[in-house]
Amino acid sequence: MSVFNIVITGVGGQGVLLASKVLAESALACGLDVKQNEVHGMAQRGGSVISFVRIGEKVYSPVVMPGAADILLSFEPLEALRYVHYLKPGGMLVYNKVTINPSTVASGMATYPANVEEQIGRACPNARGIDALAIAKEAGNAKAVNMVMVGAVAKSLQLDSQVVEGVVREVSKGKGIDVNLKAFNGGAVA
């Protein structure tokens, strides 16, 4: 198996890092080598976040180069568009359709691209948008968007999706388990 590259993007506070952790732990549980990497710090204050998960027999660099991602998983449409060039030709894009205004838009300095989904479709014709917020709310917590998104790609990871579900259980601990599993399964059928 050559190295499988996943890029996860979103907005600080959306749980991109926990989603990355689930994917990385799942790969490890399947006996594979994995490197996971993101940049925290300034990104926590509502900034753009990008995280890399690389899975394979042997993984060296923790960084995914533009044009090399097998999967781009974006928690927000504008962030999908911002990082769509990370996808390799024929790569898979799944994004959450719920928009979050960046501060530049909230302050009136810029406008949110009105045709963002159309632009995503142009850049990646087989892109799939889901309403992860509605699914998360349905599962019982608006903050479970990250588990919905993990669910949405779980079957495409070349990993045993039972193992992924097990890791979701593990990272949820206590009362979050039911909500997170519902969110994860909701994402899987979205």
Place this chain on the structure above:
Amino acid sequence: MKKIISGNEAIALSFGDSGGVFASGYPGTPSTEVLEEVARIGEVYCEWASNEKVALEAVIGASIAGGRCLSTMKHVGVNVAADALMTLTYTGVNAGLILMVSDDPGQHSSQNEQDSRNYAKFAKVPMLDPADSQEAYDFVRAGFEISEQFDTPLMLRTTTRIAHAKGGVEQKVKIKPVVGEWVKNVPKYVMLPNYGKIKHVEVEARLLKLKEFAETTSLNRIEMDDTDLGILTSGVSYQHVKEACPNASVLKLGLVHPLPEKMIREFSAKVKRFMIVEEMDGIFEEQIRAMGIRVDVGKDRISYCGEVSPDIIRAALGDAITKSASPVADLPQRPPTFCPGCAHRGLFTILSKLNVFVSGDIGCYTLGALPPISAMHSSICMGASISAAHGMAKVNAIAGRTEKPVAVIGDSTFFHSGMTGLLSLAYNAGNALVIIMDNRTTAMTGGQDNPGSGQVLKGEISQQVNIVDLVKVLGIEHVVEINSYNLAETEASIKKGLETPGPYVLVDKNPCILRYRVKQPMLSVDHQKCTGCRVCLKVTCVALGLVADGDKMKVQIDPNICNGCGVCAQLCKFDAMSVAKGREKQ
């Protein structure tokens, strides 16, 4: 069994497994999680110091008292601790001492891109540079051994992509901590000139011994393969090299100071093209060229700025790079910003309105420099806000300018090195308005405790310093508490502070809403009243947005994000914002 952890977590884990007994540091991205993880594991005593110099000094004491010890900080923190480091290298250690420093190539969250390898050279101490989480784990143990064997402090250096990247780690057998003797040894630990002169000779001799050690240690290794290309590298660059040039021969350094000259000479002679891949400064290259060794590809092709990547290495070698699609142009940027409900928002809204010169500092409030608020005009290093404002005021007086500068600083930064600036300002009859945003946490690095939070790293309740009292003791007569959620009051207090000659300090005690999870009843907008004037948008809150209402764009508040602070509502001239119906008692 392997676990997948970050470099920071690996260092913390290994510290406990390698007989460590005392750790002290100051938070700073990307180093912060090391001590947090030591505290979480809970086996070894650890603490946040008020700054990096204090942390390193405490660790020096711990070593003298016979305990293996660790000090953690980010690259710029070493500048603060350097005074201690430069003489610590003379005294050496009793028990093993590791100074861990995290560099930030690419400046993901730092004010500069300095390369800490320079400090190893400067202080003549050994430095280890791990290339993944496993090495981060292994090098802590090796570091203690080297430190004790050679009677030297050791620097363990990570970069953002080591500190925060996660990979598999195999734990080793735990070494039981043994605390040695508490030694009285005047010629070793009292650096009077006469003793210092003797120690300097020892430092030079030690460096020669470390050079010999570098030739034979397994920390440095050669992976001989195709001899057309040989690459010398270390740290995360090694991973990028393996990615970009899987067949090249590689000399991978784990001990990056001092360099193994013989090993490098022999390796470079065996390969047709000799390349050096190092992030930031050309420290290897300068030394290797000085050895008279031919370097075919190095800093002439790899920038001193930013991170190295597999593509950069391929490009430096002249290899073709698979061209990816270009990024989509002209997308709105998404910079970090004040959280919805953050107390800084009200303050900076007023500072922006008053159009004063704001001498800033390092913390979340530095985001007040970004447009459209744009109310910060300098930010250099920890603590500089107050001292720089003092210098500005003195020169303004000489120039006959009457405008008083405003310094803005947070609680943790004030304790770190703002206090000394304020003391000096009071002592030298300064003339600045100083605003201390006391949110009772070190917020920008994720909410660590500090002397004002009433709690220590390990969670126990502790002495809580009162900033207002402290400011008075430093010699400031005018100290006034403000509530920056109330814009009119805040504006009046700032104006009073600006009009009153001499030092004037305002203290806002509103807590960090993220750390202390503060939430007020959220607001909503009455579209009958909203005229779409957009004045409220200037507060730059991501909970605000525009929505079409008939032929006009009007403001709406995102109920998932609004924290109910009410700052935007105070800017509305039409009284269109109020607590959302049914949310009054949230």
